[in-house]
Amino acid sequence: FFFHDRDGHADPFLTTFAYLEAAKRLGVVCHRFTECTGILVEGGEVRGVETSRGTIFAPVVINCAGPYAQFVAAMAGIEIPNWSERHEIMITEPVAPGVCPCMLMSFSGNYYIQQRPHGSIICGMSPEGRPVDFENKTTWQFLEKMSGVLAKLLPRTRGIRVARQWSGMYDMTPDAQPIIGETDVKNFYHSTGYSGHGFMLAPVAGKILAQHIAGRKPDIDFSMLDYRRFARGEHIMESNVV
Known part of the structure; x- marks a missing residue:
């Protein structure tokens, strides 16, 4: 057993809705119950998303589809080794x-x-x-x-x-570590494969990916979480992963 008196916990429902309300205050529009049916790619660059509500054109698309991330990646012609x-x-x-x-x-x-x-x-x-x-x-x-x-x-x-x-x-990867960063399709990014750690890692993962997309230097170097690491055989193994 392991114990640490500084470990904490948070309610996932309240946290999710708090993020949603904060995003709305920043002008984010949330489409609930909307299925992604395709990723628009032209000339090797992402152009938007096909959805059950119609086409949404966007200069940047982030694949953060959780257990369905492998299927969304495939819509853009990219293969990732995730499974549910x-x-x-x-x-x-x-x-x-x-x-x-x-x-x-x-x-x-x-x-x-x-x-x-x-x-x-x-x-x-x-x-x-x-x-x-x-x-x-x-x-x-x-x-x-x-x-x-x-x-x-x-x-x-x-x-x-x-x-x-x-x-x-759970959205799993072979080394139980997330996939974060750019892909071979310009302006199409991954933020997937958190393997059960997503609730804990989401705040900092979202921040550093946003910094990168905005052209700023991320607070933490996440280049080792590139999805191509699996093809190179560079798995990031931890002895204590829950």
Whole structure:
């Protein structure tokens, strides 16, 4: 187990909506429930995006489509080695504070557990093998296995009810590191493959890519995250990746 008293957490729903509202104040227009059906490329340069709402012309396009990033890249004629990996999570009803005083994470046990500020305990497990499709249904097998792990580690949770469970897709790469930067199509950029770390890395990743696109020197050099590294066999391996 690892513990650090400066580690923090944030609500992903509140954070997402906060970013959306901040973007709107800067003039960003958000089209919800809009499918990308094609990338417009002329003379080796991106011109815009074809969508279910029509064509959107743009001088710069960023592929940040998460688990669908490989398909969006292919629309521009680019191949990236990403794949989607389904993860399942469950959350319990609120229990007394301190039942789980810090985030628990086990590499050998393949699980993570944390008590939320309002008392509920959220926990999940990494999947075994790759899913064969984009099926997002959560399973009884996960509920049974995760509940058993929770009760064994935290006996005070025995008998509590599970409030809900759900699943979602990780956008994975061969080295579990993101792909950030320009491509062989001029002004078409990648910001993909965060492999489960996207919520943590998104603020700085967005900033340094924006700096690069705007012609400024990024605060952090991200050239090693070029998608071509895989063809060169230059994987960025970390010993502790969750």
